[in-house]
Amino acid sequence: xxxxxxxxxxxxxxxxxxxxxxxxxxxxxxxxxxxxxxxxxxxxxxxxxxxxxxxxxxxxxxxxxxxxxxxxxxxxxxxxxxxxxxxxxxxxxxxxxxxxxxxxxxxxxxxxxxxxxxxxxxxxxxxxxxxxxxxxxxxxxxxxxxxxxxxxxxxxxxxxxxxxxxxxxxxxxxxxxxxxxxxxxxxxxxxxxxxxxxxxxxxxxxxxxxxxxxxxxxxxxxxxxxxxxxxxxxxxxxxxxxxxxxxxxxxxxxxxxxxxxxxxxxxxxxxxxxxxxxxxxxxxxxxxxx
Amino acid sequence: xxxxxxxxxxxxxxxxxxxxxxxxxxxxxxxxxxxxxxxxxxxxxxxxxxxxxxxxxxxxxxxxxxxxxxxxxxxxxxxxxxxxxxxxxxxxxxxxxxxxxxxxxxxxxxxxxxxxxxxxxxxxxxxxxxxxxxxxxxxxxxxxxxxxxxxxxxxxxxxxxxxxxxxxxxxxxxxxxxxxxxxxxxxxxxxxxxxxxxxxxxxxxxxxxxxxxxxxxxxxxxxxxxxxxxxxxxxxxxxxxxxxxxxxxxxxxxxxxxxxxxxxxxxxxxxxxxxxxxxxxxxxxxxxxxxxxxxxxxxxxxxxxxxxxxxxxxxxxxxxxxxxxxxxxxxxxxxxxxxxxxxxxxxxxxxxxxxxxxxxxxxxxxxxxxxxxxxxxxx
Numbered sequence: 001x002x003x004x005x006x007x008x009x010x011x012x013x014x015x016x017x018x019x020x021x022x023x024x025x026x027x028x029x030x031x032x033x034x035x036x037x038x039x040x041x042x043x044x045x046x047x048x049x050x051x052x053x054x055x056x057x058x059x060x061x062x063x064x065x066x067x068x069x070x071x072x073x074x075x076x077x078x079x080x081x082x083x084x085x086x087x088x089x090x091x092x093x094x095x096x097x098x099x100x101x102x103x104x105x106x107x108x109x110x111x112x113x114x115x116x117x118x119x120x121x122x123x124x125x126x127x128x129x130x131x132x133x134x135x136x137x138x139x140x141x142x143x144x145x146x147x148x149x150x151x152x153x154x155x156x157x158x159x160x161x162x163x164x165x166x167x168x169x170x171x172x173x174x175x176x177x178x179x180x181x182x183x184x185x186x187x188x189x190x191x192x193x194x195x196x197x198x199x200x201x202x203x204x205x206x207x208x209x210x211x212x213x214x215x216x217x218x219x220x221x222x223x224x225x226x227x228x229x230x231x232x233x234x235x236x237x238x239x240x241x242x243x244x245x246x247x248x249x250x251x252x253x254x255x256x257x258x259x260x261x262x263x264x265x266x267x268x269x270x271x272x273x274x275x276x277x278x279x280x281x282x283x284x285x286x287x288x289x290x
Numbered sequence: 291x292x293x294x295x296x297x298x299x300x301x302x303x304x305x306x307x308x309x310x311x312x313x314x315x316x317x318x319x320x321x322x323x324x325x326x327x328x329x330x331x332x333x334x335x336x337x338x339x340x341x342x343x344x345x346x347x348x349x350x351x352x353x354x355x356x357x358x359x360x361x362x363x364x365x366x367x368x369x370x371x372x373x374x375x376x377x378x379x380x381x382x383x384x385x386x387x388x389x390x391x392x393x394x395x396x397x398x399x400x401x402x403x404x405x406x407x408x409x410x411x412x413x414x415x416x417x418x419x420x421x422x423x424x425x426x427x428x429x430x431x432x433x434x435x436x437x438x439x440x441x442x443x444x445x446x447x448x449x450x451x452x453x454x455x456x457x458x459x460x461x462x463x464x465x466x467x468x469x470x471x472x473x474x475x476x477x478x479x480x481x482x483x484x485x486x487x488x489x490x491x492x493x494x495x496x497x498x499x500x501x502x503x504x505x506x507x508x509x510x511x512x513x514x515x516x517x518x519x520x521x522x523x524x525x526x527x528x529x530x531x532x533x534x535x536x537x538x539x540x541x542x543x544x545x546x547x548x549x550x551x552x553x554x555x556x557x558x559x560x561x562x563x564x565x566x567x568x569x570x571x572x573x574x575x576x577x578x579x580x581x582x583x584x585x586x587x588x589x590x591x592x593x594x595x596x597x598x599x600x601x602x603x604x605x606x607x608x609x610x611x612x613x614x615x616x617x618x619x620x621x622x623x624x625x626x627x628x629x630x631x632x633x634x635x636x637x638x639x640x641x642x643x644x645x646x647x648x649x650x651x652x653x654x655x656x657x658x659x660x661x662x663x664x665x666x667x668x669x
Contacts, residue, residue, distance in 0.1 A: 023604075077507050099573075102503045103396055104474045107433040110401050126603075138573075140603045140633065155549020156573070157601045160633070161654065164601070181548060183398045210549055213398045236552035239537075239559045240568070247533045247548025247570040249503065250398070255416045260556075277557050279655050 002130030002175040003150065003195040003202070004093060004121070005069060009134045012058065012067035012091070013038040014074060014082045016048050020097070021073035024138050025052065028071075031141040033134045036065040058089040071127060071136050072096040079123060080105035087116045094186070095136050096122035103249070106184040113186060120186025124249065126156040126178035139163075139176060147172015149285060150196035152189055153208035154181050154215075154248065158236060161278050162208060169282045174202040181248025183212070189219035197227050204230045204288050206281060207272070209263060211237035212251045216263040220270035230288035233267045234275040235260045291500045294337040296379045297514050298496030301473060305465045307480075308458075308492045312381030318359040318366065324380040325358030331383040334361040339519050340371040341414075348375060351383060376518055384494060389482035390449045391415050392459075394466055396476045396501070402430045403470055405437070405463065407445045411482035437467040450485070458491040459483065473511060474504030523586050530582035532571060539564025541665045542587035542596035542625075544580070546571050546605040554599045557654065563662035566593045573604045580613020581620065588623050594668040595626045597661040599654060602633025609635075611642035611650075618646060626664045630657030 011028070015021040016038025025048065029035050037053050044056030055061035058070065070086040072079060072095065079098040086094045094113065101123040113120045121128065127137010132146035143160055145167040153159040159178055166173065177192050179185055189207060196202045205227070209216035216235065223231050238260040240246050242253040253259050267274050273284045293301075296314040303309055311328060314337065315321040325332045336348030343349050348370050352358035358380060368375045389411035397404035408426045410418050418425055427448045429441050439460075446459035462483065470478045477499040484494050505512040517525045527534030533548065537555075541563045545551035548570050555565040567587060571579045587593055600610050610631060617623065629650045631639055640650050651657045 076503060100503045100506065102474050103476065103501045104471060107402055111434070138604055155547060157547030157603065158549030158553050160601045160603055161550055183396065184401045208549070210552060236549050236556060239555045239565055240552060241537065244535050246535065246552055246568055251548060251552070277560055277655065278553055
């Protein structure tokens with residue numbers, strides 16, 4: 001078991017013939033993900049790598065392949081359009097990898113997706129992986145190990161760092177989910193915490209947050225009220241200056257709010273074990289699981 | 291991207307928001323002729339991306355064109371919160387009967403644009419929010435329908451009892467909403483919105499921030515960027531497609547990915563060092579980015595040692611190693627470099643580094659401890 005994706009996930013790749021889309025489609029196929037189709041307008045009827053059928057529209061692809069999940073690798077100006085299209089075609093789970101999507105676009109996309117009962121992960125995220133079952137996005141499969149720790153993060157490479165520490169210590173993962181570094185996104189920490197809490201294959205949760213906004217504080221409150229499984233947390237950006245966007249569009253301390261100190265205090269108040277550095281994940285998870 | 295007040299005014303006035311006439315000057319004589327054209331008493335305002343301009347002496351009143359020149363002379367070149375004033379805005383002094391605050395922000399929690407208004411204007415709105423939250427009214431706007439008439443009137447009546455003033459304020463809020471959505475703003479703020487003794491409602495300030503993600507599709511807005519307001523190294527980094535923020539420490543950091551870059555800076559601090567910068571070389575590595583990164587970091591004389599922390603995924607670690615090799619062949623790097631890399635093509639990367647007499651570590655903590663010790667030894 002796992003959250004959001006598993007071996008039954010039937011994946012459609014939007015932007016399958018582009019530079020990033022084609023590279024990562026090959027990686028996902030190699031990992032064992034069921035990539036059932038791709039979409040590139042104007043290339044319908046072709047086959048990607050003589051293997052995956054390509055369609056002009058998501059609706060065509062869904063009708064032919066029964067895809068239930070889509071991953072988006074299209075440039076920022078087209079990303080919102082791609083999400084609208086996937087939601088309209090009845091895709092239940094949409095993962096948007098694209099970085100740089102205008103926030104104004106997201107204010108329209110998010111209610112549209114929700115009203116159709118779909119879930120969006122991202123944008124500006126590395127996607128997710130359920131080790132040994134399926135990977136959707138760009139998280140390297142070789143650093144993951146099947147197991148019982150669920151991980152949720154706002155970051156890409158920091159996730160890899162922490163997953164790698166777990167794997168090297170023999171601690172496997174049920175699912176690793178990157179929710180993305182943008183200020184407005186489709187899936188929050190709380191959505192992931194709820195999913196891990198309900199997932200019988202997850203015994204403990206690692207949450208990697210960063211400066212900016214209040215998502216981590218809200219997540220901490222949710223943990224104290226609704227999560228019975230042990231949670232270990234980290235906040236990146238303790239040395240970040242206020243008012244500066246630290247790479248991720250959402251990673252910015254505005255005035256006096258969104259600081260690492262305030263988020264760490266919220267974690268501690270919710271009895272989340274706080275990692276002072278990435279390597280702390282191993283001893284803290286071991287202590288929680290014993 | 292923050293706009294200067296004079297740039298924000300242009301967007302506001304194009305939408306019809308009532309504001310006093312005015313113009314921008316970069317020399318005292320320009321300020322003098324603008325003051326002469328406007329006539330009467332004028333206000334000279336420093337154009338820098340910093341709050342608290344008034345307290346810092348960056349806003350002055352002038353009764354004559356000569357006084358305007360003197361005031362501009364004093365303000366131009368002044369440093370406010372580390373930023374040198376290059377331009378001043380000259381506007382007629384308005385007679386003020388009351389001051390209010392009107393702001394529109396992109397709210398992360400509701401995932402919508404949210405209006406915040408307060409009859410306590412002209413002051414720090416964060417302070418009002420913290421001390422007297424009852425003096426602020428918020429309304430989230432559904433972007434599919436825009437600001438609805440009753441929402442605008444509700445906000446306006448929170449500011450003014452008199453219906454003529456409320457109608458004028460409501461109209462301004464509708465115009466502000468247009469500015470916000472048409473330009474992809476993350477903030478559009480009027481502080482203060484004032485009433486005049488003759489019953490007009492006018493905006494006396496314009497604070498606008500544009501979502502950086504809009505700039506690719508809006509080259510007209512991208513042109514408004516004032517590079518003189520940024521550290522030269524940050525301008526150089528942006529042109530090289532690197533995300534770079536200069537800090538005060540002595541450990542230079544080159545990292546792939548924003549989250550890992552922040553965590554690396556934090557770890558430098560954890561082991562007793564101080565990071566000299568935030569630098570994310572991004573996902574798809576190409577050796578040129580590494581060359582540019584090293585060039586920018588080594589131009590900071592504070593830097594005593596440099597750390598590479600690369601977790602290869604999409605980033606190929608051999609590309610990074612090749613970048614280091616190329617950089618070292620192009621210009622001298624006089625400070626020690628510590629390389630930590632792991633992931634995609636790690637074996638090839640280690641081989642490339644060995645060829646130029648360098649070694650690579652695979653553990654992040656070990657690498658950070660080493661670079662902090664080297665920086666301390668050199669300091």
